[in-house]
Amino acid sequence: xxxxxxxxxxxxxxxxxxxxxxxxxxxxxxxxxxxxxxxxxxxxxxxxxxxxxxxxxxxxxxxxxxxxxxxxxxxxxxxxxxxxxxxxxxxxxxxxxxxxxxxxxxxxxxxxxxxxxxxxxxxxxxxxxxxxxxxxxxxxxxxxxxxxxxxxxxxxxxxxxxxxxxxxxxxxxxxxxx
Numbered sequence: 001x002x003x004x005x006x007x008x009x010x011x012x013x014x015x016x017x018x019x020x021x022x023x024x025x026x027x028x029x030x031x032x033x034x035x036x037x038x039x040x041x042x043x044x045x046x047x048x049x050x051x052x053x054x055x056x057x058x059x060x061x062x063x064x065x066x067x068x069x070x071x072x073x074x075x076x077x078x079x080x081x082x083x084x085x086x087x088x089x090x091x092x093x094x095x096x097x098x099x100x101x102x103x104x105x106x107x108x109x110x111x112x113x114x115x116x117x118x119x120x121x122x123x124x125x126x127x128x129x130x131x132x133x134x135x136x137x138x139x140x141x142x143x144x145x146x147x148x149x150x151x152x153x154x155x156x157x158x159x160x161x162x163x164x165x166x167x168x169x170x171x172x173x174x175x176x177x178x
Contacts, residue, residue, distance in 0.1 A: 019110055020111040028084055
């Protein structure tokens with residue numbers, strides 16, 4: 001058992017470093033992710049498959065490889081640290097309260113791009129109402145560009161898998177061009 005798990009069992013730890021190329025920000029950990037201390041560990045979550053298929057990483061990864069993300073200049077965190085069975089278990093006040101801590105983290109880490117994994121994260125951070133289109137957003141946090149990705153959860157019915165791959169490939173092109 002590693003020290004991280006001894007310190008806080010059932011807690012999902014960030015995989016981050018300063019000056020990342022991309023910091024992926026999810027809404028909050030699922031129960032399985034928190035129990036395993038690995039991001040996007042749900043059996044129907046397509047995050048890891050999308051990273052590879054888009055060209056963001058050169059090899060197939062699974063949730064057990066999340067510690068390796070900084071090798072490619074990537075990191076991962078969540079807006080809300082508390083694990084839940086689903087987004088419906090989060091209170092809107094909890095989302096807003098988490099916003100300031102995330103903004104501080106982003107300003108401290110200074111990633112080139114903050115990739116918001118799901119439109120709920122974007123709406124919460126910037127107070128946006130109505131439809132949100134995946135892609136580069138007009139806002140910034142500090143010097144970091146904001147990129148909105150579709151939520152890769154198997155529960156997400158808002159975007160087809162083809163649309164998800166397309167959005168992740170646009171992000172990959174941005175990353176490779178900088």
